[in-house]
């Protein structure tokens with residue numbers, strides 16, 4: 072390994088950790104140093120395939136002196152303790168969504184990263200979908216004018232309930248489809264249209280047999296910047312999947328369509344002029360590009376902190392939505 076390369080640890084070698092480890096091996100200034108998983112056989116398999124070390128103790132991987140940056144790709148409730156261990160040891164952190172399952176933990180993670188001037192990036196790979204990136208550019212260039220309202224949905228058929236047993240344990244997952252899929256749509260809504268001020272919502276169990284606090288559908292109403300109304304649904308009974316969002320503005324409307332294999336964004340002006348961008352056939356690179364953005368940020372003079380703050384805000388909004396659903400009220404100011 073070259074002396075100048077950044078040593079990277081991946082903690083959690085399931086579906087996401089494997090992706091992060093693979094992406095690290097193609098980053099020009101990083102080196103996959105070590106992987107770990109409480110199921111050591113998973114870490115060993117990744118290490119063998121990618122040519123790095125595997126250690127059974129996740130904390131030993133984080134504390135390894137050769138490691139400068141850590142991907143935390145473990146179940147939701149373990150994000151905060153593992154990330155805090157890494158930040159307190161002076162390591163940059165990439166943490167899968169949701170940043171944490173409690174607001175207090177998310178705030179502590181951001182405080183640690185800020186005070187130590189370390190990167191804290193939260194996984195939000197939908198931002199790296201080509202059609203979503205294009206939508207961001209179109210909104211910024213005024214393609215729909217001043218945004219008036221938005222509505223959308225995100226979800227899938229609930230496959231995580233089968234493949235990731237921890238997702239049926241309320242203490243580990245911290246919620247249902249809103250905690251699982253909600254971070255992505257909330258992050259995109261905030262990224263495109265700004266922050267959210269008031270929320271109300273309702274939880275539903277429509278199909279899956281789950282503990283009471285794990286919903287398989289959630290309906291949310293938000294009030295965004297300038298009083299912008301926003302509606303969205305998160306679902307684990309969405310057979311087609313995965314994401315659809317439309318927004319109407321003073322000059323036209325835009326649809327981001329990631330249903331099934333589609334990767335489209337369409338803008339229709341008030342004059343009916345249509346611009347359509349189709350990325351459906353492009354190779355899907357969102358996980359790799361996201362991991363590379365994090366690894367690149369570590370070498371830049373300013374740490375990647377905005378993403379961690381966005382991740383924290385999303386946890387605040389999700390917890391406000393759960394509170395609103397439980398109490399049957401509208402929650403304002405979201406705990407600021």
Ligand SMILES: NC(=O)c1ccc[n+]([C@@H]2O[C@H](COP(=O)([O-])OP(=O)(O)OC[C@H]3O[C@@H](n4cnc5c(N)ncnc54)[C@H](O)[C@@H]3O)[C@@H](O)[C@H]2O)c1
Nearest residue numbers: 083084085086087108109110129144145147167168194235
């Ligand atoms: N698009 C996305 O950004 C996206 C998609 C799916 C999942 N996720 C998030 O990624 C995280 C992991 O999801 P996944 O699908 O990879 O789950 P997974 O179940 O496939 O993998 C999790 C791995 O972590 C290991 N593990 C559990 N506790 C650990 C600990 N304390 N230390 C080390 N390893 C531990 C498990 O043995 C398992 O191998 C979750 O928080 C999930 O919400 C993000």
